[in-house]
Amino acid sequence: MDQICGHELRSVSLKLTVESSGIDKYPAKAHAQRVADTLKLSEGLIALAGKASELWQDSDMPVPFRQDRYFSYMTGCNEPDCYVTYDVGKDLLTLWIPPFSQKKAVWGGQGSTVQEALEKYDVDEVRYITVEKEQQREMPYFCRHVSNWFRPSELTGPHCKGSVGSVSCPETVTAVPLKQAIDICRVVKDEHEIELIRKANSISAKAHTAILKALPGLTSEAEVHAVYVGTCIAHQAREQAYQPIVGSGPNAATLHYATNNESFGDRQTLLIDAGAEWNCYASDVTRTMPLNAKNPGHWQSKEAEDIYALVEEVQESCIRMLKPGTSFLSVHIGAQAITLSGLLSLGILQGDFIDVWNAGTVRAFFPHGLGHHIGLECHDVSGEPRPSQSSSPQSKSSDFFSNLQPPCTEATPELVPGNVVTIEPGIYFNSANLKLYLESQTHAKFFNKEVLERYSDVGGVRIEDCILITKFGHENLTTAPKGAAALRIIREAASL
Amino acid sequence: MDQICGHELRSVSLKLTVESSGIDKYPAKAHAQRVADTLKLSEGLIALAGKASELWQDSDMPVPFRQDRYFSYMTGCNEPDCYVTYDVGKDLLTLWIPPFSQKKAVWGGQGSTVQEALEKYDVDEVRYITVEKEQQREMPYFCRHVSNWFRPSELTGPHCKGSVGSVSCPETVTAVPLKQAIDICRVVKDEHEIELIRKANSISAKAHTAILKALPGLTSEAEVHAVYVGTCIAHQAREQAYQPIVGSGPNAATLHYATNNESFGDRQTLLIDAGAEWNCYASDVTRTMPLNAKNPGHWQSKEAEDIYALVEEVQESCIRMLKPGTSFLSVHIGAQAITLSGLLSLGILQGDFIDVWNAGTVRAFFPHGLGHHIGLECHDVSGEPRPSQSSSPQSKSSDFFSNLQPPCTEATPELVPGNVVTIEPGIYFNSANLKLYLESQTHAKFFNKEVLERYSDVGGVRIEDCILITKFGHENLTTAPKGAAALRIIREAASL
Numbered sequence: 008m009d010q011i012c013g014h015e016l017r018s019v020s021l022k023l024t025v026e027s028s029g030i031d032k033y034p035a036k037a038h039a040q041r042v043a044d045t046l047k048l049s050e051g052l053i054a055l056a057g058k059a060s061e062l063w064q065d066s067d068m069p070v071p072f073r074q075d076r077y078f079s080y081m082t083g084c085n086e087p088d089c090y091v092t093y094d095v096g097k098d099l100l101t102l103w104i105p106p107f108s109q110k111k112a113v114w115g116g117q118g119s120t121v122q123e124a125l126e127k128y129d130v131d132e133v134r135y136i137t138v139e140k141e142q143q144r145e146m147p148y149f150c151r152h153v154s155n156w157f158r159p160s161e162l163t164g165p166h167c168k169g170s171v172g173s174v175s176c177p178e179t180v181t182a183v184p185l186k187q188a189i190d191i192c193r194v195v196k197d198e199h200e201i202e203l204i205r206k207a208n209s210i211s212a213k214a215h216t217a218i219l220k221a222l223p224g225l226t227s228e229a230e231v232h233a234v235y236v237g238t239c240i241a242h243q244a245r246e247q248a249y250q251p252i253v254g255s256g257p258n259a260a261t262l263h264y265a266t267n268n269e270s271f272g273d274r275q276t277l278l279i280d281a282g283a284e285w286n287c288y289a290s291d292v293t294r295t296m297p298l299n300a301k302n303p304g305h306w307q308s309k310e311a312e313d314i315y316a317l318v319e320e321v322q323e324s325c326i327r328m329l330k331p332g333t334s335f336l337s338v339h340i341g342a343q344a345i346t347l348s349g350l351l352s353l354g355i356l357q358g359d360f361i362d363v364w365n366a367g368t369v370r371a372f373f374p375h376g377l378g379h380h381i382g383l384e385c386h387d388v389s390g391e392p393r394p395s396q397s398s399s400p401q402s403k404s405s406d407f408f409s410n411l412q413p414p415c416t417e418a419t420p421e422l423v424p425g426n427v428v429t430i431e432p433g434i435y436f437n438s439a440n441l442k443l444y445l446e447s448q449t450h451a452k453f454f455n456k457e458v459l460e461r462y463s464d465v466g467g468v469r470i471e472d473c474i475l476i477t478k479f480g481h482e483n484l485t486t487a488p489k490g491a492a493a494l495r496i497i498r499e500a501a502s503l
Numbered sequence: 504m505d506q507i508c509g510h511e512l513r514s515v516s517l518k519l520t521v522e523s524s525g526i527d528k529y530p531a532k533a534h535a536q537r538v539a540d541t542l543k544l545s546e547g548l549i550a551l552a553g554k555a556s557e558l559w560q561d562s563d564m565p566v567p568f569r570q571d572r573y574f575s576y577m578t579g580c581n582e583p584d585c586y587v588t589y590d591v592g593k594d595l596l597t598l599w600i601p602p603f604s605q606k607k608a609v610w611g612g613q614g615s616t617v618q619e620a621l622e623k624y625d626v627d628e629v630r631y632i633t634v635e636k637e638q639q640r641e642m643p644y645f646c647r648h649v650s651n652w653f654r655p656s657e658l659t660g661p662h663c664k665g666s667v668g669s670v671s672c673p674e675t676v677t678a679v680p681l682k683q684a685i686d687i688c689r690v691v692k693d694e695h696e697i698e699l700i701r702k703a704n705s706i707s708a709k710a711h712t713a714i715l716k717a718l719p720g721l722t723s724e725a726e727v728h729a730v731y732v733g734t735c736i737a738h739q740a741r742e743q744a745y746q747p748i749v750g751s752g753p754n755a756a757t758l759h760y761a762t763n764n765e766s767f768g769d770r771q772t773l774l775i776d777a778g779a780e781w782n783c784y785a786s787d788v789t790r791t792m793p794l795n796a797k798n799p800g801h802w803q804s805k806e807a808e809d810i811y812a813l814v815e816e817v818q819e820s821c822i823r824m825l826k827p828g829t830s831f832l833s834v835h836i837g838a839q840a841i842t843l844s845g846l847l848s849l850g851i852l853q854g855d856f857i858d859v860w861n862a863g864t865v866r867a868f869f870p871h872g873l874g875h876h877i878g879l880e881c882h883d884v885s886g887e888p889r890p891s892q893s894s895s896p897q898s899k900s901s902d903f904f905s906n907l908q909p910p911c912t913e914a915t916p917e918l919v920p921g922n923v924v925t926i927e928p929g930i931y932f933n934s935a936n937l938k939l940y941l942e943s944q945t946h947a948k949f950f951n952k953e954v955l956e957r958y959s960d961v962g963g964v965r966i967e968d969c970i971l972i973t974k975f976g977h978e979n980l981t982t983a984p985k986g987a988a989a990l991r992i993i994r995e996a997a998s999l
Contacts, residue, residue, distance in 0.1 A: 063569055064554075065682070067882050068745060071567050073559055112935040113870065115759035186561070230737045237733025241726045243764055249564060263611035268739050374609065386563050439608040 032129040033083025033286070034199050038192065039093040039100050042081070045188040050096035053081075053185060060087035073246075076383040077189050079287045084128050086118040090136065099131050106135040190388040194380060195425035200288065201475060201484075204381065204427055207248065207290035208473055208484045210283040214238035215294050215487035216496065218279060222296065223303040223501040225271075228253040231279060232267045239283045248289030248385040251281035255298060259467035260437035262375060271298050275307045276315075276466045282385065282473075289385040291429050292487050293471035296497065304497035310462045314434050317349035318468045319490055321432040325377060329430070329474055329481040333422045335414035339377040342432045346373050350434075354458045368453045371444035372436070376415035378429035381473055387427075389413035390420065422476045427484065431471030436463045528625040529579025529782070530695050534688065535589040535596050538577070541684040546592035549577075549681060556583035572879040573685050575783045580624050582614040586632065595627050602631040686884040690876060691921035696784065697971060697980075700877065700923055703744065703786035704969055704980045706779040710734035711790050711983035712992065714775060718792065719799040719997040721767075724749040727775060728763045735779045744785030744881045747777035751794060755963035756933035758871060767794050771803045772811075772962045778881065778969075785881040787925050788983050789967035792993065800993035807961045810930050813845035814964045815986055817928040821873060825926070825970055825977040829918045831910035835873040838928045839865050846930075850954040864949045867940035868932070872911035874925035877969055883923075885909035886916065922972040923980065929965030932958060 042053065057078040061070045074085045082091045082102055090103040104124055111117035118124075124133040196204065217238040218231055225231055232253045239247070254264040256274030271277070277298050282290035295315060297306040306312040321342050328338045347369040350356040355372075356363055363369070380387040391413045413419045414428065422428070441459070444450040472485035488496055538549065553574040557566045570581045578587045578598055586599035600620055607613035614620075620629040692700065713734040714727055721727055728749045735743070750760040752770030767773070773794050778786035791811060793802040802808040817838050824834045843865040846852040851868075852859055859865070876883040887909045909915045910924065918924070937955070940946040968981035984992055 058560075064571065065573065066880055068569075068880065070569075073564075073566075075560065077561060109935065109939065113758065113933055115757040115761060229739050232741075233733040233735075233737035236736055237729040239729075240732055241729035243725050245728075245763070261611040262609065265611065267741070384562055384564065437609055439605065443605070 032127070034197060035081060035083045035129040036100050036131070037129075037197070038080050040098070041192045042185070042188050043093065043095045045191050046184060048095045053093040053095065055081055055091050055185075057082070057084065057089040057091070058087060074287055076193075076287070077186065079383055080189055080193055082128060082130065083286075084124070085287060088118075088136075091130075100129075102128055102130045102133045103136045104133060191390050193382060193388050194390040195423060196382055196427055196475075197425065200382060201425075201427070203286050203288035204290060204473060204475075205484050207244070207283050207285035207288050208292065209486060210239055210242045210244045210285065211281065211290045211292045212485065212487040213242055214281070214283065215279065215292060218294075219296065219488060219493055219496040220500045222277075222497050227270045228255055228258070228267045228277075231277065235279065235281050242283075244283035244285060246284040248282045248284040248291060252278065252293075253281070254278045254467070256464065256466040257436075257438070259295065259469075260435040260440075261467075262433075262435070262437075271300075273307075274298050274466065275311045275464055276468060278467055278469055280469065280471065287383055289381050289383070289387070290473055290485070291381050291385050291431075291471060292473070292485050293431055293433075293469045294487060294489055294493065295468045295470060296493055303501035304494045308464070311465045311468075313353055314462065314465045314468045315490075317346065317353070318432050318434055318470050320349065321345045322430055322470045322472070325430045325432065326472065326474055326481065326483065329422065329428070329476060330479065331422055331424055331476060333476075335378070335419055335422060335428065336411075336417055338430075339411070339415040342377045343369050343373060346432065346434060353462075354455050355462055356453050357455050358453045363453045366449050366453065368444060368450045371441055371450065371454075372434045373432065374435070374437075374440060375433070376411045378414075378431050378471075379412065380414060381427050381429055386412075391416075391418060424476050424478045426476040427473055428476070429471055429473055431469055433467060433469030435467035435469075436465055437467070438463070528623070529699075530693060531577060531579045531625040532596050532627070533625075533693070534576050536594070537688045538681070538684050539589065539591045541687050542680060544591045549589040549591065551577055551587050551681075553578070553580065553585040553587070554583055570783055572689075572783070573682065575879055576685055576689055578624060578626065579782075580620070581783060584614075584632075587626075596625075598624055598626045598629045599632045600629060687886050689878060689884050690886040691919060692878055692923055692971075693921065696878060697921075697923070699782050699784035700786060700969060700971075701980050703740070703779050703781035703784050704788065705982060706735055706738045706740045706781065707777065707786045707788045708981065708983040709738055710777070710779065711775065711788060714790075715792065715984060715989055715992040716996045718773075718993050723766045724751055724754070724763045724773075727773065731775065731777050738779075740779035740781060742780040744778040744780040744787060748774065748789075749777070750774045750963070752960065752962040753932075753934070755791065755965075756931040756936075757963075758929075758931070758933075767796075770794050770962065771807045771960055772964060774963055774965055776965065776967065783879055785877050785879070785883070786969055786981070787877050787881050787927075787967060788969070788981050789927055789929075789965045790983060790985055790989065791964045791966060792989055799997035800990045804960070806958045807964075809849055810958065810961045810964045813842065813849070814928050814930055814966050816845065817841045818926055818966045818968070821926045821928065822968065822970055822977065822979065825918065825924070825972060826975065827917070827919055827972060829972075831874070831915055831918060831924065832907075832913055834926075835907070835911040838873045839869060842869050842928065842930060849958075850951050851958055852949050853951045854949045859949045862945050862949065864940060864946045867937055867946065867950075868930045869928065870931070870933075870936060871929070872907045874910070874927050874967075875908065876910060877923050877925055882908075887912075887914060918972045920972050920974045923969055924972070925967055925969055927965055927967030929963060931963035931965075932961055933963070934959070 039053070055078050056075070058073060058075045060072060062068065063070055072087050078091060079085065081093065084102060086104065088105045092101045092103070093099070102124055104118060104121070107120055108117065119127060121133045121135060214235045217234050221234045225234070232251055235251055235253070250265045251267065252264050253267040254261060255269060255271050255277050258264045258269060259276050259278035275298055276295055278293065278295045280293040282292045297304065297311060299305050299307050306315065324345055325338050325342050328341060344364070347356065347360065347364055350369065350372060351360060351363070356368060380389050445454060470489055472483050475482045475484050535549070551574050552571070554569060554571045556568060558564060559566055568583050574587060575581065577589065580598060582600065584601045588597045588599070589595070598620055600614060600617070603616055604613065615623060617629045617631060710731045713730050717730045721730070728747055731747055731749070746761045747763065748760050749763040750757060751765060751767050751773050754760045754765060755772050755774035771794055772791055774789065774791045776789040778788045793800065793807060795801050795803050802811065820841055821834050821838050824837060840860070843852065843856065843860060846865065846868060847856060847859070852864060876885050941950060966985055968979050971978045971980050
């Protein structure tokens with residue numbers, strides 16, 4: 008009993024909290040330790056700023072809040088205006104939160120109190136930020152851009168107050184090593200992160216299933232979008248991992264179509280690329296289905312059925328290739344090869360496989376990478392620096408893969424257990440893109456324009472799942488129905 | 504025919520376009536002229552930057568796009584990365600848009616071409632921005648902060664190129680007069696703007712009605728939120744004017760509650776404050792309804808019914824007061840007086856009316872202003888500078904109205920035809936706010952704690968409509984059912 012008093016008591020009760028409910032907490036402490044290990048640090052202080060709340064310019068409306076993902080990784084805290092410090096030597100993870108405000112409590116928007124934050128987050132201590140407004144404004148810049156660690160002795164007193172301006176960082180240190188270390192950690196997901204991605208996928212699956220069931224009664228992209236978003240919100244997923252894409256017919260051929268406001272008319276296909284977010288973790292799911300008012304759940308044309316079957320074959324083949332040690336680039340190349348082979352079989356492309364392959368003509372139909380890592384970002388870090396986006400059919404065949412993003416690059420490391428990647432092959436009849444290829448001397452000869460014309464109404468088909476790399480292979484985290492199972496749901500709904 | 508050639512021909516065809524489809528166009532040209540008139544300018548150039556597209560830090564995900572409202576007012580253009588110039592002397596309104604990009608056409612996100620923009624927007628000419636990247640980055644700063652007009656001769660050549668760095672502005676001119684002039688114009692809505700607000704309200708009404716119809720089958724705030732957002736999206740309203748508030752029981756007492764994720768349990772009331780946006784114009788609608796699983800469409804308690812009836816009486820009285828010449832502050836004072844009178848009648852407050860009034864105790868239950876202008880912003884400009892928000896019960900009775908925002912201030916001009924304001928009285932049993940008053944020597948004696956306790960489960964009630972000031976009175980633009988009509992819809996739905 009002697010020891011259970013004052014500060015010690017609080018420490019003891021904290022440990023108990025962690026042990027009793029800690030299993031459900033985001034493993035922030037383990038992440039901080041992983042990052043320090045990756046940096047090979049035995050002492051020093053890692054400091055990161057969370058996203059600050061802000062208003063739109065000349066407006067009193069808030070910019071939608073989206074937590075900084077590096078801060079998320081180190082805290083699991085999704086509240087604005089916070090900071091985190093990790094004292095490596097002391098193994099002490101501290102969350103700094105804005106002070107309690109009576110006004111906020113009445114008007115709403117009040118974040119956690121210290122006690123609430125201690126209960127919610129897997130951190131050692133929580134403190135109110137008490138630095139002056141002027142210094143707070145300096146802190147994000149300080150934490151993000153000037154220094155990623157400094158000696159704990161430079162934190163004077165219980166608060167940051169007075170220390171911000173006086174801290175000197177080792178001259179050789181910038182924020183870059185910290186960012187790289189967190190990237191390396193983030194690319195391999197732990198059990199907790201996998202469960203969050205699984206939960207996001209599970210809600211997306213409910214929403215995609217709701218679309219299949221409602222489809223016979225829907226007449227526009229906006230209605231599909233509404234069913235999707237409504238289902239996610241009803242299941243407590245307020246945030247989407249990205250802006251949903253709901254494209255019918257030709258709109259399905261615009262990769263990032265987001266207008267989602269046209270009527271189906273007599274269009275043949277509907278592409279929905281939409282994934283919910285759960286506790287800042289993304290899902291990314293694409294389904295393509297037949298539009299057919301007369302015969303719901305059946306493709307209007309053999310051409311649409313052909314293209315769906317081909318993309319389905321590509322996706323299944325690629326997923327089968329996934330296991331530890333696989334090079335993602337090789338899977339991407341495989342996807343392009345199967346796609347090309349299929350397009351030649353259908354007669355849309357013509358000529359010798361090797362000739363067409365070397366010209367890179369398949370990119371007229373499949374202009375993007377096969378997939379990407381997914382986690383705190385929809386397009387998650389790959390452990391490599393993110394190159395600038397670029398996609399041009401004018402690049403020479405020697406540049407065939409040069410415009411692709413990680414993990415579709417030669418530099419990308421082989422897959423390891425804990426990676427989660429999307430596999431999202433597609434075939435698109437995008438008139439603007441096809442025009443460039445049809446006008447090119449290199450490519451024009453490989454097209455059978457008459458056959459191409461017959462297929463152009465298909466618009467676009469993409470199928471996308473999130474795949475976890477496991478110790479011995481892979482697991483598909485996306486449970487939204489596709490293929491024959493999806494068609495059955497539409498048909499059953501139509502028969503009710 | 505001699506005159507119909509070259510540049511003249513283009514001008515003629517433009518005029519025809521404006522005449523044929525111009526009636527549906529946002530009246531950008533008229534707005535530009537109004538702004539110049541307000542500035543008493545006969546020459547000079549007004550320049551404004553639209554909102555630039557941007558990504559979240561360390562992410563490839565875009566920050567949700569929200570057009571700058573001053574730019575909206577001068578163009579009606581809701582596309583990113585644009586600029587507008589208005590040459591007052593030449594009466595020439597020019598929209599500057601980002602150049603066409605092949606990549607964007609394939610991937611999506613391509614904005615209008617010059618021809619498309621000319622057809623969509625009520626401007627005299629549309630030009631591609633061809634300034635260098637480096638200069639583009641300077642332009643927003645230049646346009647927004649350094650100068651609001653400069654002499655047209657300083658625009659060299661057909662493009663801005665080369666002129667940005669060299670422009671010198673009259674030393675006395677800053678962006679402030681332009682902003683103030685646009686504010687003065689924005690506060691009086693024209694026919695087109697009124698129709699946009701009416702349309703936003705009409706979609707909100709559909710969504711609020713959908714909630715009433717669905718309510719007997721719903722069990723949580725999230726489900727209500729889902730029905731609301733789904734209905735808006737299905738009717739093509741992708742954007743909300745503000746984050747929807749769906750609060751049950753005690754959550755209805757947190758003014759800006761936005762978690763929207765709790766189950767109803769046995770709570771008595773449901774408050775929904777949610778308004779769709781239409782072409783950047785806001786609606787703002789609040790409805791409060793009974794939660795009652797056993798007897799849908801009926802209040803669970805006399806207390807809840809009392810409070811709803813009182814807020815309804817306040818709202819109806821206030822709306823009746825609205826006409827040209829009315830001071831909004833006097834309506835706000837009227838709302839507080841009727842509220843206080845009602846709270847005294849119910850026995851929640853006690854004492855002499857004047858004593859309680861002078862103490863300002865009514866703000867324990869009604870801590871906010873009665874309403875605000877609405878238009879391009881939910882909390883739209885009032886023609887006055889926007890003060891910083893503050894609300895503290897500690898302010899002395901002499902400061903009774905000092906913490907209120909326009910138009911609930913003495914400085915606010917009288918209402919004129921074309922103003923659109925919200926009328927949103929409310930009564931809240933917010934424990935954090937009430938605690939402050941109950942602990943205050945000034946206020947505590949006016950409370951009957953026993954009666955207050957009986958009412959605390961009511962949570963909160965607010966009723967809000969958007970009211971247009973017309974030439975001879977007012978028109979309620981909000982068509983969402985309320986009061987007895989709303990209860991009837993719930994009862995009918997429950998009986999199906």
